[in-house]
Amino acid sequence: MVTVSMTVNGRQVSKEVEDRRLLVDFLREDLGLTGTHVGCDTSQCGACVVHLDGKAVKSCTMLAAQADGASVKTIEGLADGAELHPLQAAFKEHHGLQCGFCTPGMIMSGADIIARHGSDLDEATVRLELEGNICRCTGYHNIVKAILAAAGEMGGGMKQAAE
Amino acid sequence: MYSLSYRRASSVEEARRLFKEASDAAYLAGGHTLLPAMKQRLAAHDVLVDLGAIADMKGIGVSGDGLTIGGGVTHAEVAGSQEVKGAIPSLAALAGSIGDAQVRHRGTLGGSIANNDPAADYPAAALALAATIRTDGREIAADDFFTALYETALEEGEIVTGVSFRIPETAGYAKFRNPASRYPMAGVFVARHKDGTVRVAVTGAGNEGVFRWSEAEQALSGNFAAEALAGLSVDPDMMMGDIHGSPEYRANLVAVMARRALGSLGSAEAII
Amino acid sequence: MSVEGIGARVARKEDKRFITGQGRYVDDMSVPGMKHAAFVRSPHAHARVGAINAEAARAMPGVVAVLTGAEMAADGIGNLICGWMIHSKDGSPMNMGAWPALASETVRFVGQAVAVVIAETKSQARDAAEAVEVEWEELPAVSDVLGAIAEGAPQIHPEAPGNLIYDWEIGTKDEVEKAFGEAAHVTRMDLTNNRLIPNAMEPRAALARYDAADDHFTLWTTSQNPHTARLVLSAFYNVAPEHKLRVVAPDVGGGFGSKIYIYPEEITCLWAAKKTGVPVKWTGDRSEAFLTDAHGRDHVTVAEMAFDANNRITAFKIDTIANFGAYMSLFSSAVPTYLYATLLSGQYDIPLIHCNVRAVYTNTAPVDAYRGAGRPEATFVVERMMETAARELSVSPAELRRTNFIREFPHQTPVIMLYDAGDYEASLNAALEASDYAGFAARKAEAQRRGRLRGIGISCYIEACGIAPSKAVGSLGAGVGLWESAEVRVNPVGTIEVLTGSHSHGQGHETTFAQLVASRLGVPLDNIAIVHGDTDSVQFGMGTYGSRSGAVGMSAISRAIDKVEAKAKKIAAHLLEASEGDIEIADGEVRVAGTDKKLGWHEVCLAAYTGHNLPDGMEPGLKEGAFYDPANFTFPAGAYVCEVEIDPETGHTDIVQFVAADDFGRIINPMIVEGQVHGGIAQGIGQALLEGCVYDEGGQLITATYNDYAMPRAHDLPSFRVSTTETICPSNPLGIKGCGEAGAIGSPPAVINAITDAIGNNDLSMPATPEKVWRALHAAGGGLREAAE
Structure with a gap:
């Protein structure tokens, strides 16, 4: 067993867990933050994406112990109180989700993409950057549209809409 | 994943010691090859020694004709590095094309080189750029380093602390x-x-x-x-x-x- | 169009919980005392199960129990069933082999479960499952249909000699043969419809609880149809009687057919929960999904089409072999028969059709309905044939289709279907215009200058949705009726709950169904709740699959609204001292037409519940239900145009443009309909370019992870250009045809037609991987060099 302490969505947490505990299981089962999902076991689908010290990572592919001392943000911590993050709002407005299972990972990845690319974001870049996130429902069309719209909203600029 | 013990090393020496103390340890760098294999129970180790906190394996520097990148530097850091872009732009671009954005945030140069996955990108750059693989004990020419599928010249417990690439024309x-x-x-x-x-x-x-x-x-x-x-x-x-x-x-x-x-x-x- | 009613592009009511991480999927749930299940699965494609030694596993930390198939059989748990009886052409019933939830004698595919471990944690259950020792006696295995029907093939089930499940036919063979004898031209093709693995992003999961005091079970499960699950679990598996079993399908992360069926894991968790006295949860991982979810497609077909001298089709004959895998899944038997052969007339006036279908066992995972189910296979055959025939006859592919379009409705095909409405020329014209089909030659020439080969392909699909009526499907062998139920419950304050038997796992029912109610009763969307997915709440339901929720599910709601409206009008007429026929309901008010006499909607509702002043003899309350059984299938149809560019040096295909023009009848929410089309097209492009399930000869699954099964990613796809044309469906009160599967049905032949056009070689199978395209290009000669220079 190992004691892990980290900041999750701005809250300091500390728990004793098995050394083999994955970060995603720590979030879902030890902290009850079930918005982060598990869709595969080979690190490809991206349903488990969270931000670790501000960067998008796959929480299924690291141990909780590796995140000891880090700051983690999950989908539950993205909105500012009752106010949705612009990306959350854009996913709703542009119908960027259907079954909702990949959505938390998509939104966390989308936020990371916007943070890294800012005003350089265009449709081709968004599509390439979504390499690590699989959606089976939407054909990505409206996800791409939502990320571009949110980038525009957030002042990142929007060179080209996904129409 | 089978049961295991997790150890975080703060120096190369500590990592070596922790590795030696265990019966079947593995080093954990980005973890994007090791952890999926362990999750699927295709690999098992009693101890994982995390190299992620070793400051000495983090740097990027240019000296003379060489570009040296620490073994613990992530693909995203290489892709975004002004030094790398200036010295060997195609190496930065290669790093930026590995896996996906999330993998690039975790995966490291040392992990990629040490694993010698036949489908990894970095080994091609190491060979073509006449790299020198630096370990905790010695320097190995890339030509001598990659020995067979998933096999390298590394000794048991040896750590890739960095790679020096020759800056090409x-x-x-x-x-x-x-x-x-x-x-x-x-x-x-x-x-x-x-x-x-x-x-x-x-x-x-x-x-x-x-x-x-x-x-x-x-x-x-x-x-x-x-x-x-x-x-x-x-x-x-x-x-x-x-x-x-x-x-x-x-x-x-x-x-x-x-x-x-x-x-x-x-x-x-x-x-x- | 109101801002919230039918036809409005309303953002989804259900989205907030999903975008904030508050969705409630089965794996998100836990109940006190819950333990975790892990299954012991066969590593062999075919083996006899010998002794199972669980001694070491039982002694491991956290282990509560290890249970086997022998114990399950001893407890009287029944075998899994196939719910649609098909008779072979000689009149004999289909040959169905026994499928126990936990195998105790023989395993027939890799991944089949033989035992289950229940332990304190997921990891402990896995650890112990690995420690269960099974004595396997390996048997010869076969994984492909042609091998399975060959002489001397391994025999998979004693009930099915030669591994043949049925040998079925439809149509008039002798007349078809005669027409071929008189044909001016015959087009012949060998076609394979590649096997797919559904890959809903949420893996299957089940949580079962048994309350001993009440002898009552609850099952939370990843289901598209919880009532059907309850019915089958009760009637056939003897897990619990219906009134003692509650099945809840909460938020479900995609289905695409794969979550219609009741799987061994659900049965086992329910049984184990009672046997061990603890709630049991199982959550599959992706590897288990690859091995054990029902797969889709997998047809091998020979098709021949006869034309007269005017390029009119005179006859069509098709011989198909369908791979059913190791067991007959719930609706498997209907897929290559009544969902496939009956659509082989496509959009065309074909006087004579004959189709023979053989269903075959192999040592692979069971195969059942996957998005489109039979209709993509039919469309692929018809539309590859049309494109090929056009090339052979040297007429334009659009023209050949126009020559043969059905133009008068209703139209009776020679394969059962009575098409009720459509305008195929309109959707084709819309698609050709949107894709600038006329300007293609210039784009091709421009691509050529860049060293790229550009091609264009058309597909005109038709599908049959909302399978019905129950009487008809019953006569064809269905074990269930295919109606839908709804209850519209108006509360005393005027808010409304709709209880529907449809199940939303991405389709947006909480929004579209509410839009219907808003349109009809003038109540704001915020005052309407859609309740689904819980057998304790909802009266009954057949669930969501086959694009049926709009055409059938909403029609049931519409019928219930009719009754609510009638009663509300009676009450209002009584209160306002007016004639019932003069009452109108709109915008939150109940008015006497042409006067200023009115009541608030909430006032009428309250009056219904106080009962203080109701017409003589009227019962209080305002709650009505309906069971709606449609008069006919619905027939969505459309035209897709795909444009590709091929890199001749690598064979890589870029989809540079994809245009869809669909006729779905009346549309409730265009935004949601477009989303359904986008997703369907992505799955269809996935089938055409990327996805192919591969077993080796010995029945080991090669494509068992995302490292080998290629899922469409964002950069594999373009943004789609979708539009609709509209002919109202006359077979249901709303005029809806259904839109859930169209994209997956119509797109694969459009893609393959485009690639074969680009490379000048028609011999190309799905998935058209870069290597296959590169080889086909080489085999065709010229194209490669020309473009490269």
Whole structure:
């Protein structure tokens, strides 16, 4: 067993867990933050994406112990109180989700993409950057549209809409 | 995943000690090869020694003709580094094409090199850029480092602390991705060095892992351009074959990617 | 169009919980005392199960129990069933082999479960499952249909000699043969419809609880149809009687057919929960999904089409072999028969059709309905044939289709279906215009200058949705009726709950169904709740699959609204001292037409519940239900145009443009309909370019992870250009045809037609991987060099 302490969505947490505990299981089962999902076991689908010290990572592919001392943000911590993050709002407005299972990972990845690319974001870049996130429902069309719209909203600029 | 003990090392020496104390330890760097294998119970280790907190393995620096990158530097850091972009832009571009954004945030140069996955990108750059692999005990020339599929010259417990790449006059990288895994099915790194020598290294395709394509190197030493490779091909018997690509197809891809690498000097082209 | 009613592009009511991480999927749930299940699965494709030694496993930390198939059989748990009886052409019933939830004698595919471990944690259950020792006696295995029907093939089930499940036919063979004898031209093709693995992003999961005091079970499960699950679990598996079993399908992360069926894991968790006295949860991982979810497609077909001298189709004959895998899944038997052969007339006036279908066992995972189910296979055959025939006859592919379009409705095909409405020329014209089909030659020439080969392909699909009526499907062998139920419950304050038997796992029912109610009763969307997915709440339902929720599910709601409206009008007429026929309901008010006499909607509702002043003899309350059984199938149809560019050196295909023009009848929410089309097209392009399930000869699954099974990613796809044309469906009160599967049905032949056009070689199978395209290009000669230079 190992004691892990980290900041999750701005809250300091500390728990004793098995050394083999994955970060995603720590979030879902030890902290009850079930918005982060598990869709595969080979690190490809991206349903488990969270931000670790501000960067998008796959929480299924690291141990909780590796995140000891880090700051983690999950989908539950993205909105500012009752106010949705612009990306959350854009996913709703542009119908960027259907079954909702990949959505938390998509939104966390989308936020990371916007943070890294800012005003350089265009449709081709968004599509390439979504390499690590699989959606089976939407054909990505409206996800791409939502990320571009949110980038525009957030002042990142929007060179080209996904129409 | 089987039961295990997690140890975080704060120095290379501590990592070595923790490794030695365990019966079947493994080093944990980015974890993007090791952890999926362990999750699927295809691999088991009693102790994982995390190298992620070792400050000495983090730096990037240029000195003379060499660019040295710490073993613990992530692919995203390499891709975004002004030093790397300035010294060897195609290496930065290669790093920016590895896996996906989330993998690049965690995966490290040392982990990629030490694993010698036949479908990894970095080994091609290491060979073509005449790199020196620095470990906690010695320096190994890239030509001597990659010994077989998933095998390297590393001794038990030896750690890749960094890699020094020779800064070329010009270089380029092109790869064709496996449509499922998105690892390269053929990736070719071409470099012309300042002493006029040419190196061409191929990853993803060879049935013994990364290799130097000497015929291409000879052909390119006179004329470092795609047309010099006209008609040149690798032997399909040396290629891997699977449901995604036969040896013949991979042989074709090697030739095509080599030409495209020459067409994208100073950058990288990834066909997906 | 109101801002919230039918036809409005309303953002989804259900989205907030999903975008904030508050969705409630089965794996998100836990109940006190819950333990975790892990299954012991066969590593062999075919083996006899010998002794199972669980001694070491039982002694491991956290282990509560290890249970086997023998114990399950001893407890009287029944075998899994196939719910649609098909008779062979000789009149004999289909040959169905027994499928126990936990195998105790023989395993027939890799991944089949033989035992289950229940432990304190997921990891402990896995650890112990690995420690269960099974004595396997390996048997010869076969994984492909042609091998399975060959002489001397391994025999998979004693009930099915030669591994043949049925040998079925439809149509008039002799007349078809005669027409071929008189044909001016015959087009013949060998076609394979590649096997797919559904890959809903949420892996299957089940949580079962048994309350001993009440002898009552609850099952939370990843289901598209919880009532059907309850019915089957009760009637056939003897897990619990219906009134003692509650099945809840909460938020479900995609289905695409794969979550219609009741799987061994659900049965086992329910049984184990009672046997061990603890709630049991199982959550599959992706590897288990690859091995054990019902796969889709997998047909091998020979098709021949006869034309007269005017390029009119005179006859069509088709011989198909369908791979059913190792067991007959719930609706498997209907897929290559009544969902496939009956659609082989496509959009065309074909006087004579004959189709023979053989269903075959192999040592692979069971195969059942996957998005489109039979209709993509039919469309692929018809539309590859049309494109090929056009090339052979040297007429334009659009023209050949126009020559043969059905133009008068209703139209009776020679394969059962009575098409009720459509305008195929309109959708084709819309698609050709949107894709600038006329300008293609210039784009091709421009691509050529860049060293790229450009091609264009058309597909005109038709599908049959909302399978019905129950009487008809019953006569064809269905074990269930295919109606839908709804209850509209108006509360005393005027807010409304709709209880529907449809199940939303991404389709947006909480929004579209509410839009219907808003349109009809003038109530704001915020005052309407859609309740689904819980057998304790909802009266009954057949669930969501086959694009049926709009055409059938909403029609049931519409019928219930009719009754609510009638009663509300009666009450209002009584209160306002007006004639019932003069009452109108709109905008939150109940008015006497042409006067200023009115009541608030909430006032009428309250009056219904106070009962203080109701017409003589009227019962209080305002709650009505309906069971709606449609008069006919619905027939969505459309035209897709795909444009590709090929890199001749690598064979890589880029989809540079994809245009869809669909006729779905009346549309409730265009935004949601477009989303359904996008997703369907992505799956269809996935089938055409990327996805192919591969077993080796010995029955080991090669494509068992995302490293080998190529899922479409964002950069494999373009943004789609979708539009609709509209002919109202006359077979249901709303005029809806259904839109859930169209994209997956119509797109694969459009893609393959485009690629074969680009490379000048028609011999190309799905998935058209870069290597296959590269080889086809080489085999065709010229194209490669020309473009490269």
